[in-house]
C-alpha cells in the first residue's frame with residue numbers, strides 16, 4: 001500500500017495511518033490461501049477482502065468482509081474457517097453470497113480468539129471466476145488500544161484458515177496453546193522458487209516495541225550481502241532487503257526469502273525491460289548477524305535501519321517480516337521503502353513486485369482505497385470524453401477480456417492520449433492499448449488498463465501481473481532515467 005513519503009506524520013496523518021494500516025492488513029493484500037495449491041484437483045481457493053470503505057472504518061462502527069472463492073468445480077465441498085480477534089470484533093452476521101445459503105458453526109478457541117467454520121452444500125455448477133462465498137459483518141469493539149506510534153497493531157483482526165487443520169483442543173485445559181493453524185502442507189504454487197518451508201504450525205504474532213537503535217559504523221562488505229549486484233552503486237538504483245523477526249540462526253532462510261522477493265519481478269513483464277529497468281538495479285541483503293547478531297524488530301528494520309540509516313548505499317529498501325504462512329501482507333511508502341511478510345512471498349501473486357511498484361515506481365493502487373485525490377503516474381482525474389462511470393472490469397471480476405470492454409473505455413484518458421497532447425516516441429509506443437477505466441486509488445480516478453499489477457491481483461486475469469504502458473513510461477523516462 002501506498003502513502004506518505006515521510007514518517008514525520010502529523011496527528012491527523014497518524015490517525016489516518018491507523019485506518020490505513022487496518023485497511024491494508026485486511027484489504028486485498030490480505031489474501032489468505034488456506035494451504036491449498038492452485039491445481040485443478042484442489043479444493044476451492046478462498047480469499048478475504050474488506051468491503052467497508054476505509055474512511056468508514058472506525059472503532060464502534062461496522063466492518064464487512066467478503067470471503068471470495070475461486071476455482072470451484074461442481075460437486076466440491078465448500079468449507080472455510082474464519083478466525084478473528086474477539087477482543088476487537090463482535091460478529092454480527094454471516095450471509096451466503098453468490099453460491100447461495102451458507103451455514104456456520106463456532107468452534108472452541110483459545111482465549112480472545114474466536115473461530116467459526118462456514119460451509120455450504122456442493123453446487124452443480126463450476127465457477128471459473130472468483131465469486132463471493134459469504135459476507136461476514138462485524139462491529140469493531142476494540143478496547144485493547146493495541147497500536148504504536150506508527151498506527152500498526154490491527155494485524156490479524158480476521159483471517160481465514162483451513163478447517164481440516166484444526167486440532168480439537170479444550171481451550172480451558174490448554175489456555176496457552178494455539179490450536180488453530182497447524183498447517184499440514186505448504187502452498188506449492190511457487191515450488192519452483194527456493195522458498196523454504198515455513199516453520200511448521202508456528203503462529204507468529206509480531207510485536208512492535210519502540211526500541212530504536214543506532215546503526216554502528218560497519219564495513220559495507222560485511223553488512224551488505226550481494227543478492228544481485230550489476231555495477232557500481234553510483235550508477236545503479238540500490239535496494240537493500242532487511243530482515244525483521246529473523247533470528248541470526250535464520251539468516252540463511254532470510255536470504256532465500258530475499259532472493260524470492262527479487263525474483264518476484266520475474267513474474268511480471270519487467271523481464272522485457274532488462275536494459276531500461278531491471279539491469280539498472282543493485283539488490284543487497286542487510287546482514288543482521290554482523291550488525292548486532294540478534295533478531296531485529298519490525299520497527300528497527302523498517303524505520304530505524306531502512307528509513308533513517310539507509311545501509312548498503314540504499315536508495316530504497318524492502319523489509320521482509322518473518323510471519324506465519326497465513327499472514328499475507330504488504331505495504332509501502334511511495335519512493336521510499338516497503339514491506340512484505342514471508343506469508344506474502346509464499347503465495348503466487350507477486351505482492352513483492354506490487355510493493356516494488358509503490359516504493360520504486362511511486363505508483364498508487366489502482367483499486368479504490370478511498371484516498372484523497374492525488375495525480376499520480378498511473379492514475380488521472382481527467383476521464384476526457386468518457387460518459388459512463390461504470391467500471392467494465394470491476395474488482396470482483398477477474399476476467400476482463402479486451403474485446404468485451406466498451407468502445408469508449410478503449411479511448412485513452414487525455415493524460416495518455418497522443419492525439420490530444422505531444423508524446424515522446426516512447427509514449428507513442430507504450431500508449432497504444434491504453435484506455436480509460438473508472439477507479440484508480442479512489443472512485444474519482446481513472447486507470448489506463450482494465451487490470452494491472454497495481455490493481456487487484458485476483459487470480460486469472462491476463463493483465464494482472466503487468467506494468468502497463470503509463471507505468472513503464474514513468475519507470476523508464478523518470479525513475480530510471482539517471483541510472484545506468
Ligand SMILES: [Zn+2]
Pocket residue numbers: 001002354355358364365
Ligand atoms: Zn498497493
